[in-house]
Amino acid sequence: MQKIKTALLSYGMSGKVFHAPFLDIHPGFELLGSWERSKKLIQEDYPEVKSYPSLEDLLADDVDLVIVNTPVGTHYEYAKKVVLSGKHAVVEKAFTTTVAEAQELNKIAKEKGVKLAVFQNRRWDSDFKTVQKVIEDGVLGDLVEAEFHFDRYNPLLSPKAHKETANDGAGILKDLGPHLIDQAVCLFGSPKSVFGDIRITRENSLVDDWIDLQLIYENFRVRLKAGFFVREANPAFTVQGKKGSFLKPRGDVQEDKLKEGEKPNLESWGTESEDLQGLLHTEIDGKTIREKIPTLQGNYFSFFDGVFNSITNDVAEPVTAEDGVKVMQVIEAAIASNTQRKVIDL
Template sequence: MTIRAALIGFGYAGKTFHAPLINATHGLELAVVASSDAAKVHAVLAGVVVEPDPLAAIARADIDLVVIATPNPSHAPLARAAIAAGKAVVVDKPMALDLAEARELVALAKAANVPLWVFHNRRWDSDFLTVRQAIDDGLLGTVAHFESHFDRFRPHVRDRWRENAGPGSGVWQDLGPHLVDQALHVFGLPDRVTASFARQRPGSAATDWAHVVLEYPQLRCILHAGMLVAGGSPRFVVHGTAGSLIKTLPDRQEAQLLEGLTPRDEAWGLDADPAVLHTPQGTHAIAATRGDQSLFYHTLVQSLAHVGIGPIRPIEALATTAVVEAAELSANNGKSVIPALTGAERESYALQ
């Protein structure tokens, strides 16, 4: 059976990530794109149907899966519409603008018996997979310090919704969900979150620098994103009781997609930058694990065929939203914040 997908939105995320990853996944067909610019869509996807109205695309009887890749404030309203239409749903990160809105989506999907996933594609990045494997293999002993950076050098503010003032904008809402999801995937829920945000570029109307610390009993996870980093920040730095690991360069899949490569190309996901392990016995390189973000959609197809639970459990996306929101509250009030998950949600999260 082929699953027919409607992609809602053909901006950066829809065009760069979702469309090529869907098209490279066996059992998936990108049948409809909701966009106000049909010429832009057809320049890339000649045979696809273009619907100018997102709600009309969602309501089509020939669509099984709705993928929402629109600006952040529209994620929850469009997801509600897709759930109400009985369609399986993928929402690009962030899941929603706040924890209350995310809870509502999870509850609606559960009541309607509709699959709901959030596109945390960075779980399948080469850099993260390499670092996580080293941790899982015990090469660092007990981890005490985990540092994860998504840094850019974009000194000039661009006129786009991500950098304008308003709900869902700013570097933390853009990159924070990736950083948090990866950290929680390795270490679980933190006890507290402490954060500082800033607007550093001239004319910046939204957060463009974020420094967040996830506090565990002994471990500290530092999550950082900035827009004035021309070089010098490793992607990951991890210190433990047995040694330290540094992964300097980031995964290349986004760059490969921009170059026109897809998961069907031989070079897809290859990462020539090794991680470097430092121990009392010496220093040596660890070859980077191959990345493959298309596994998100491959796992989704398996789940819809009743062969698995899918790529991201809703409670995991809910936990990420809770930590993202806790960081925002901490940055606003200058205090550490406990993620506001209920006891039942914490128990559900722990059942991994």
């Protein structure tokens, strides 16, 4: 098997936790190394790889695929250099800081004939996959509304300066927001219009840290919420249909396991605790049921497998640049809505 030679643009938390472990175990990838600025850490975990002193050195190497996992404000600049050099790219969320940047990257990638994917790993969370299956099974009937939460309790500011200084890539709307928006768009498509309420709630914060977005569809509504002052979490997913309801707590274990240094496998990886199963209360064949639903296995490996398949078989990326554009359109509409205090049509 010909391996796709892959390099990272940083080896901080995202490189160490979300990318390198899966590139390492996938037989179709060869991890060449990472661009490292001050700290040189990747060779401690992968002694055979390179630590590149600059982006130019990395792009000059025999690299097929580049993971753009740097701060959001740099995504457009770095991803543009990558695709212009004729290399495939995976770009972390948020894809860019504006719709125009996202559209330009998509255009350049098509002109250069390279693959450009957005790293929306939360599509492969165990909880989301289970919600997706319940909706696809049609057991809730026609949908009326859905509410997705990414709740945390963390009143302290991040020690990472790029996350807490006022810049185009900072704030919860472009940090946790893309996960929620992408999940909604993945399930339901782009909304007709958006209403956004964006706030600062933490003391001394310079960036938004609370969002409440309403995505308006023809016959139903989707509400997306995230914030840092939720000690007692709401259900991460609540879906209401004309026949019934499905409530699912956030339960995916992959991020925590990866942070603990556990290596992913393809057998038991991403298996949730049974006590976090979702509750289905609906009517099926004239019979009312109210029962816990087994949670599907989560696995971020599927994203990387999709990237491999996209490059080797010239098929669509697992999360396309067009998907990234759609998310950025919702983000821009939410910002405009918050500023103008009105619903914004897409």
